[in-house]
Amino acid sequence: MGRGSERRKNIFDKFSTHLNDLRKEGKLVGIELKYENTYICPICLNQFSEADLVANSKNMLTLEDSPPDSLGGKKVALTCRDCNSRCGHDLDFHLQEAILELDSKEHLPHSSQKATITVDGIPIQGEVKVTETSMKITLSEKNNNPKVVQEHLKKVAPDIVATVEPRPSRVNPLKFDVSLLKSAYILAFAKFGYNLFLNPCYDIVREQLKNPETRIYPEGFWTKQRFAEEHEGVYFILDEGFQAIFIILPVKTKSTTRRFGVALPMPNVPIEEVVSKLKEQEAGFSLKLDNMGGGDIDYLTNKEAINKMNEWISKIGKDVTTANEPDV
Ligand SMILES: [Zn+2]
Structure with a gap:
């Protein structure tokens, strides 16, 4: 058994x-x-x-x-x-997702959130990951046009503000x-x-x-x-x-x-x-x-x-x- x-x-x-x-x-x-x-x-x-x-x-x-x-x-x-x-997995997805969204909204360590990151008017899709000591933005390879990513990265500079718009809630x-x-x-x-x-x-x-x-x-x-x-x-x-x-x-x-x-x-x-x-x-x-x-x-x-x-x-x-x- x-x-x-x-x-x-x-x-x-x-x-x-x-x-x-x-x-x-x-x-x-x-x-x-x-x-x-x-x-x-x-x-x-x-x-x-x-x-x-x-x-x-x-x-x-x-x-x-x-x-x-x-x-x-x-x-x-x-x-x-x-x-x-x-009333199994489909239902429980919404509980789990809501809780994970709360974690990332509160920027808790080990949380992550899919988001649109815009620099100087150029939006790209990525993920914001929070660790114990830092916040990291990863750009999604498959959801972005490589040319747009290049453009976006050119704009990234210490004095440029990036806006991060979390993906709309799926809950x-x-x-x-x-x-x-x-x-x-x-x-x-x-x-x-x-x-x-x-x-x-x-x-x-x-x-x-x-x-x-x-x-x-x-x-x-x-x-x-x-x-x-x-x-x-x-x-x-x-x-x-x-x-x-x-x-x-x-x-x-x-x-x-x-x-x-x-x-x-x-x-x-x-x-x-x-x-x-x-x-x-x-x-x-x-x-x-x-x-x-x-x-x-x-x-x-x-x-x-x-x-x-x-x-x-x-x-x-x-x-x-x-x-x-x-x-x-
Ligand atoms: Zn039953």
Whole structure:
């Protein structure tokens, strides 16, 4: 077994055991598991068996990175190949590109940017590369007429100012958002598993991931405040009316690490309301965050922790007076 298939098998085993535990405890309401060992793709919710770990399966289970591999991601879950190709590389390009554009806009070491460099009215195509100690402009051989390059170089002199116009952004803001949403959703799914993520309140996230061309999930669901490295992880926002999952997601390049805060829904609290409240608070909001025991508690296997969490979740978003009334 190669490392990739071993990793996939381990993830499959962990989550299918977790599903079987939930079934035994009667916590899978309205869901019939098709196989002795079942994996449910967190994006399309289709069921898969161990046979779908094999490459000749019709819709194979593939490793899913959060964030994308190129941004320092970790392989934390499986998604089916259909989902992986529908909201995979094309989508993640926009997250990666946006981050690299930020690096070069901030002239961070190891960043580079394609640009038009104009000297004395003669524009040529090139690349601006930033190192620890300098900034270098490289002229592209294939994108320039050699004669124009000669003309351009003749004009370069110590007292001549060159203007550098970065290539227009190739980032589609919606696809950037959807890629970030996917990374946060996959990371939170890896932590809390099916106990939380089969809840219909996550349908809005799944619909957005399945339809990256149309905005479905409310705009403004992420914030780019400065978070410290020790704050990376998955949290619950406890404040009344703000109850949501809050993921502090690290995104790494050769130049730096940025951390995004991403809000995902909780049952019974409409995410649209939470996002609009978060937007109002934008400048330096402070919220009560709970990391649910950090990495010390395994929410796929620790029954006591799962029950405690479920109890808390069942109370949120409901008026206390009605929540205490018996069901009629
Ligand atoms: Zn799927």
